[in-house]
Amino acid sequence: MVTNFKSGDKWRVYKSGPVCKVVTRAALLLSTLAAAVAAAAAEGPLIPAGDPTIWQMKRWSPYAAGIGIGVLSWLVFLLSDNTLGASGSYAKTAGMLEKFLRGRKVAERAYYRENPPEIGWGWMLLVGVVIGAFLSAYLSGDFRLGMIPPMWKDRIGTDVLLRWLTAFGGGILLGIGSRWADGCTSGHGISGTLQLVVSSWVAVICFFIGGVMTALIIYH
Amino acid sequence: MLNKLREHTPIQMTLGLLMGICFGFLLQKGGVTHYGIIMGQLLLSDWTVVTVMLSAVVTGMIGIYLLRIPSLVRLHKKSGSFGSTVIGGLIFGIGFALLGYCPGTVAGAVGQGSLDALLGGVLGMLLGTAIYSILYDRLERKILHVGEFGKITLPQLLGVGPWPVILSSTAAILLFMIILELAGI
Numbered sequence: 535m536v537t538n539f540k541s542g543d544k545w546r547v548y549k550s551g552p553v554c555k556v557v558t559r560a561a562l563l564l565s566t567l568a569a570a571v572a573a574a575a576a577e578g579p580l581i582p583a584g585d586p587t588i589w590q591m592k593r594w595s596p597y598a599a600g601i602g603i604g605v606l607s608w609l610v611f612l613l614s615d616n617t618l619g620a621s622g623s624y625a626k627t628a629g630m631l632e633k634f635l636r637g638r639k640v641a642e643r644a645y646y647r648e649n650p651p652e653i654g655w656g657w658m659l660l661v662g663v664v665i666g667a668f669l670s671a672y673l674s675g676d677f678r679l680g681m682i683p684p685m686w687k688d689r690i691g692t693d694v695l696l697r698w699l700t701a702f703g704g705g706i707l708l709g710i711g712s713r714w715a716d717g718c719t720s721g722h723g724i725s726g727t728l729q730l731v732v733s734s735w736v737a738v739i740c741f742f743i744g745g746v747m748t749a750l751i752i753y754h
Numbered sequence: 755m756l757n758k759l760r761e762h763t764p765i766q767m768t769l770g771l772l773m774g775i776c777f778g779f780l781l782q783k784g785g786v787t788h789y790g791i792i793m794g795q796l797l798l799s800d801w802t803v804v805t806v807m808l809s810a811v812v813t814g815m816i817g818i819y820l821l822r823i824p825s826l827v828r829l830h831k832k833s834g835s836f837g838s839t840v841i842g843g844l845i846f847g848i849g850f851a852l853l854g855y856c857p858g859t860v861a862g863a864v865g866q867g868s869l870d871a872l873l874g875g876v877l878g879m880l881l882g883t884a885i886y887s888i889l890y891d892r893l894e895r896k897i898l899h900v901g902e903f904g905k906i907t908l909p910q911l912l913g914v915g916p917w918p919v920i921l922s923s924t925a926a927i928l929l930f931m932i933i934l935e936l937a938g939i
Contacts, residue, residue: 591783593783593784593785594780594783594784596784596785596786596802596805596806596809597805597809598783598784599780599781599783599784599785599786599806599809600784600805600806600807600808600809600810600813601809601810601813602776602780603777603780603781603784603806603809603810603813603814604809604810604811604812604813604814604815604817605813605814605817606773606776606777606780607810607813607814607817607818608814608817608818608821609773610773611818611821611827611828611830612756612821612826612827613756613759613760613769614760614766614769614770614773615760615827615828616770616830617830618773618777618858619858620856620857620858620861621857621879621883624857624876624879624880624882624883625883625884625886625887627880627883628880628881628883628884628887629884629887631880632884643887643888643890643891644890644891644894645886645887645890645891646887653767654770655766655767655769655770656770657770658767658768658770658771658774659770659771659773659774659777660774660858660861661771661774662770662771662772662773662774662775662776662777662778663774663775663777663778663781663858663861663862663865664778664861664862664864664865665771665774665775665778665865666774666775666776666777666778666779666780666781666782666862666865667778667779667781667782667787667861667862667863667864667865667866668778668865668866669775669778669779669865670778670779670782670783670865670866671782671865671866671867674783676782676866677866677867678866678867679867679869680867680868680869680870681869681870681873682870683788683789683790683854683868683870684789684790685789685790685793685794686789686854697870697874698870698873698874699874700852700853700874701852701853701854701870701871701873701874701875701878702873702874702875702877702878703849703852703878704848704849704850704851704852704853704854704874704875704878705849705853705860705874705875705876705877705878705879705881705882706849706878706879706881706882706885707845707846707848707849707852707878707882708846708849708850708853708856708857708860708875708878708879708882709849709878709879709880709881709882709883709884709885709886710842710845710849710882710883710885710886710889711842711843711844711845711846711847711848711849711882712842712846712857712879712883713842713882713883713886713887713890714838714841714842714845714846714886714893714898715838715839715841715842715843715845715846716832716833716834716838716839716842717832718846718856718857718858719807719850719856719857719858719859720856720857720858721832722832723807723856724807724810724811724814725814725830726831726832727807727811727815728810728811728814728815728818729815729818729829729830729831729907730815730907730908730909730916730919730920730923731829731831731832731834731905731906731907731908732834732903732904732906732907732908732910732911733832733833733834733835733839733903733905734832734834735908736834736839736840736843736903737834737839737842737843737846738843739843740839740840740842740843740844740846740847741843741846741847741850741856742796742847743843743844743847744843744844744845744846744847744848744850744851745796745847745848745850745851746796746797746798746847746851747847747851748796748847748848748850748851748852749793749796749797749851750797752851752852753793753797
């Protein structure tokens with residue numbers, strides 16, 4: 535009944551049955567709809583006056599957003615036999631970039647032999663996150679280009695280099711830590727904990743212990 | 755039917771993208787792609803991040819374990835150890851607070867125009883994961899397997915069926931949320 539979606543199978547030639555055709559059409563329809571929404575948003579507000587629609591609201595209740603993510607996780611398990619996760623795709627991207635710059639010998643590294651740097655389901659998911667957040671921010675007028683977040687500006691200052699250095703250093707540690715712990719706030723913090731996996735509960739507690747202690751030092 | 759769908763690469767690529775769009779949309783609408791909201795959580799003054807996570811966990815947990823009864827889904831368990839999960843988790847936490855986003859929300863922050871997320875966070879993460887791929891050999895031999903606790907779930911650890919754990923953790927999470935609401939944070 536349930537199959538493994540192994541990385542080796544990903545680029546195999548597929549057989550297309552009637553079910554697959556229906557789903558392809560549905561997927562095409564959904565992407566067309568998403569494109570139409572984006573195009574309409576570019577034209578101006580969907581509804582000119584009155585109360586904002588739910589799509590135009592800057593914020594939903596955190597309970598609603600969380601329940602939505604929970605329901606999404608059912609679909610991810612059911613339709614893709616996979617889990618919501620983000621950090622592995624950064625490693626794949628880094629591997630693809632390094633392979634491009636330094637040649638194929640990069641792929642011989644033990645980590646990349648076990649986790650081949652190639653585009654797969656999770657990589658598409660991460661690209662989708664950027665697009666989805668853009669759509670949400672654009673529809674609600676929350677899209678804003680900026681290097682320094684408001685809270686940083688109020689409490690620390692307007693030095694762009696300081697913010698960049700902190701973010702870049704944080705990013706490096708986040709990249710190392712997420713692969714070291716084999717997951718992030720999505721892969722362990724949501725997908726692992728909802729399956730009641732012991733290592734995921736331990737991981738998310740450690741994420742917050744490290745995070746809270748560091749945050750208290752930064753904003754002492 | 756499900757097997758065919760799961761093995762169909764073009765459909766899976768499209769589904770991955772669409773599910774990502776939904777995920778990013780929900781993260782942004784939930785407010786957790788904002789630096790201030792995440793730092794508020796790490797300073798324990800704004801509980802939005804934990805509320806979103808726990809709502810997702812309760813909803814996801816009940817659904818996934820129900821879908822598992824007729825074998826429609828299988829679990830994807832990760833193994834863990836002191837050397838991997840605890841040490842890696844603490845390094846992650848330090849990076850989490852310095853950057854102010856996590857790997858999923860930093861992608862969402864890029865989508866909403868936060869340039870510190872793109873030029874600092876994403877570039878840093880690419881370098882960090884590349885550094886890890888170089889360290890991996892040595893870590894694997896010396897640290898990652900220290901103090902293994904295996905590929906197990908809480909019910910397996912406690913030696914009970916899943917439902918007592920699901921019901922009691924749901925009750926505990928709901929109680930925690932009620933306390934947060936009453937405390938007004």
